Amino acid sequence: MLSYISAKEAAEKWNISQRRVAILCSEARISGAMMVGNMWIIPADAEKPIDKRTVRYEKIHKVELKPFVKWVGGKGQLVDEIEKMLPSDGEKTLTKYAEPMVGGGALFFNVLSRYNFEELYISDINSELINAYTAIKQDVEALIKRLDDMQMTFLPLDTNGRKYYYYNIRDKFNSVELNNKTSIEKAAYFIFLNKTCFNGLYRVNRKGLFNVPMGAYKNPTICDAENLRNIHSALQNVTIICGDYTLSQSFIDSKTFVYLDPPYRPISETSGFTSYNSDAFDDNEQIRLAKFIDEINEAGAKIVLSNSDPKNVNPDDNFFDDLYKSYRIHRVSATRMINSNAEKRGKINELLICN
Numbered sequence: 001m002l003s004y005i006s007a008k009e010a011a012e013k014w015n016i017s018q019r020r021v022a023i024l025c026s027e028a029r030i031s032g033a034m035m036v037g038n039m040w041i042i043p044a045d046a047e048k049p050i051d052k053r054t055v056r057y058e059k060i061h062k063v064e065l066k067p068f069v070k071w072v073g074g075k076g077q078l079v080d081e082i083e084k085m086l087p088s089d090g091e092k093t094l095t096k097y098a099e100p101m102v103g104g105g106a107l108f109f110n111v112l113s114r115y116n117f118e119e120l121y122i123s124d125i126n127s128e129l130i131n132a133y134t135a136i137k138q139d140v141e142a143l144i145k146r147l148d149d150m151q152m153t154f155l156p157l158d159t160n161g162r163k164y165y166y167y168n169i170r171d172k173f174n175s176v177e178l179n180n181k182t183s184i185e186k187a188a189y190f191i192f193l194n195k196t197c198f199n200g201l202y203r204v205n206r207k208g209l210f211n212v213p214m215g216a217y218k219n220p221t222i223c224d225a226e227n228l229r230n231i232h233s234a235l236q237n238v239t240i241i242c243g244d245y246t247l248s249q250s251f252i253d254s255k256t257f258v259y260l261d262p263p264y265r266p267i268s269e270t271s272g273f274t275s276y277n278s279d280a281f282d283d284n285e286q287i288r289l290a291k292f293i294d295e296i297n298e299a300g301a302k303i304v305l306s307n308s309d310p311k312n313v314n315p316d317d318n319f320f321d322d323l324y325k326s327y328r329i330h331r332v333s334a335t336r337m338i339n340s341n342a343e344k345r346g347k348i349n350e351l352l353i354c355n
């Protein structure tokens, strides 16, 4: 049976005025509150609503942005879970957002679409990916024109024609060095390859050359001009950096929400996919990251970190439980997307670690 408290008791509990409680009730901001006679009663377990007058990162409804590349380890499925970790505490003013391992940016684009952070910072070690973000920010029309040309040429071709075209673009992508002059052209190759290659993988060989074969998509959208233009506008107040996540430290302070999504620690010897770049993200890297997290925790940032749960394969593996023993660890269910054997995709736990 539900128990209720009076507006006076709620006011004391939440440390706000009784009049404010009445206003929140009349605005239907407290779920389950009811008027009895001329008094409000409130479910005893109701939570204090976020006070929009003090929250600086308030939710807004702008145009919905989608990631412009498919990315391994993309956190589309977990966005709702992670979003719950954005603190709903009006007294703690968060005005900055940092995602130092942004990848395809599933959460980042959600945040850009729905929250009003004053300053944002993204980075990644993958220079081609960051070049694409920068190209969209700086010269989206030139990029759209190039992608549109490629789409118009590629889509009408038969399978052999498409293969010829795809491998030609892959060769060009691998032979062009990234520099200012070529950045738009390379960004266009990068997005084209992502949209047409096998599973949207980004994999390079030992020499650093992209080596993913063509995929089998019938009608891939290579140029989503509307989304690219919307992203272009939204990126104007975002700092975009290519490099190690530790570079974000100078940006991060007690007003910053930080989301970190490192490459997975492999869940088994054979299924691991950690090489986005030629360097794998091994246990030593995970330990280095944990030290960085300790430092930004000290600086007062609000942190959320995601990773695969090693207990999916070995219930006795306490690697992350030990590494993050002074943090809160949540286990949430997700479908692992990356596995060349479709039958092996299944429900597993992911870790969300926060302070």
Ligand SMILES: C[S@@+](CC[C@H](N)C(=O)[O-])C[C@H]1O[C@@H](n2cnc3c(N)ncnc32)[C@H](O)[C@@H]1O
Pocket: 071, 072, 073, 074, 075, 076, 100, 101, 102, 103, 104, 105, 106, 107, 123, 124, 125, 126, 243, 244, 245, 246, 261, 262, 263, 264, 276, 277, 281
């Ligand atoms: C799991 S993915 C992130 C996926 C992303 N959350 C999304 O929604 O697409 C991990 C990313 O970390 C990047 N990365 C790996 N080592 C890094 C480092 N030392 N510094 C910055 N980024 C790094 C990889 O290039 C990759 O894009």
